[in-house]
Amino acid sequence: MTHVMPPSAFKRWRGRLAVLAAVAVAGSAVTVTAILAAPSDPPPALLSKGKAATASSVEGEHWAARNAVDGDTTSRWSSAFQDPQWIQVDLGSESAISKVVLNWERAFAKDFTIQTSKDGSSWGTVATVKDGKGGVETVDVSASGRYVKLNATKRSSQYGVSLWEFEVYGKAGASNGTTPPPAQTGTSTSSAGTTAVSPTTTTVGTSTSSSAAGTSTSAPGTSTGGVALPPQKPIPPNAVHVAEFVAECGFSHRLPDDPIVFPKLAGASHLHTFFGNTSTDAQSTNDSLMVADTKCNPVEDKSAYWTPTLLVDGQPVDPPTSTFYYLGEGVQDEVTKKIQPIPAGLRMIAGNAKATSSDDNTSKSRWDCNGASVTPGKDFVSCPAGARLQSYLDFPQCWDGKNLDSPDHKSHMSYPVHPGVCPATHPVPIPKIRQVVNYPVSGVDASRIKLSSGPGYTYHIDFMNGWPEVEMGRRVRDCINRIVKCGHNGNP
Known part of the structure; x- marks a missing residue:
């Protein structure tokens, strides 16, 4: 008797036969998976946000380790300016960790490792990165631990390392079964909760001083922000109590740059x-x-200073030198004693190259004559024979504590507000730089004088900080904070 298979059953049989044939061809080692796909795993969770973070050092109280895990990409952790450095986060419980995302500020680590620990004491390296490029870096890992550490072994620049955000992703309260390898030689074994610098430490370069002028608790080998300062010298009996140190910088060159x-x-x-x-x-x-090289006295000052070129009858006139006074004036004495060193890499512009009138230039600048009594102003004056044309300009001395520059090159800085304190938006006082320059221009009518940027009220000056941290820190500590007048060598 012939048995006829219904068409629907035949289709099902043919499909099963095709699967069996594929298995036979592939060999007996093939494992046939379920036809229905399992639900996909949920994406890893951000485990580090708002958790306790500590670091090997901080550049100052404005750059605490907690800033790197607060979920705010406008605040950051920044370390001292030396290798190695680390930052770690306590996830609260042992967790399965799948990736670490590093959102670097410009000062990033070229070489670093990611380490994990169950107890914050014994560490194992789970990822190693060489020649990192900065920006936002994602490091995939497969590890377990309660504590996760970034151990930066090589900086990309002269500055420290700095993170907008240090993000750890995975599954809280779980383990992926991976045991980190034993800690490598030289890796940090600092326990959670310890830091090399207190969160209340002031910006890099200063040392602990009492509030009274002339006294100090500095000792040889002490440091702030990882920068060791030399012992503090006593104030001599004949010292002048004016908060000041000075650099005399000669003319170097002219360029349209x-x-x-x-x-x-x-x-x-x-x-x-x-x-x-x-x-x-x-x-x-x-x-x-x-x-x-530098033409400054002291030679430690490698800073770059530049102004628009002065022209008389269209011809450049080069002053032989320019004096830069670093001052504590402009703020109350109690603020002067808390002035911080100018941070490495800071850039500033004072004045307004695009001013169309004297009112457009709100900087503390003026023109007058050295050796003659004239009314100073923001435009040129006619100096009589024997008197030289002279310019003054003060940089702002209140820093926002975050940015070494800004899009307009000015908004990260501010002048003090009444009564001689820094505004809340720019809370960090730094020394006020005052430029004084005497031009070899005498007996010349003001109508013959111009700047390469325009009239006298377009006068401005640019500054790129080139002071070594130790020298800047020592001079602020010994001269500005103690309200003592120092010479070119930074001594009273």
């Missing part, structure tokens, strides 16, 4: 007169300044 406003664009600016660092041009960076 501006590495702050037009970086990497040679010839894009009006003509500038450069003082101090002899290498300054459109390509200059803070790193390049630190290895170049």
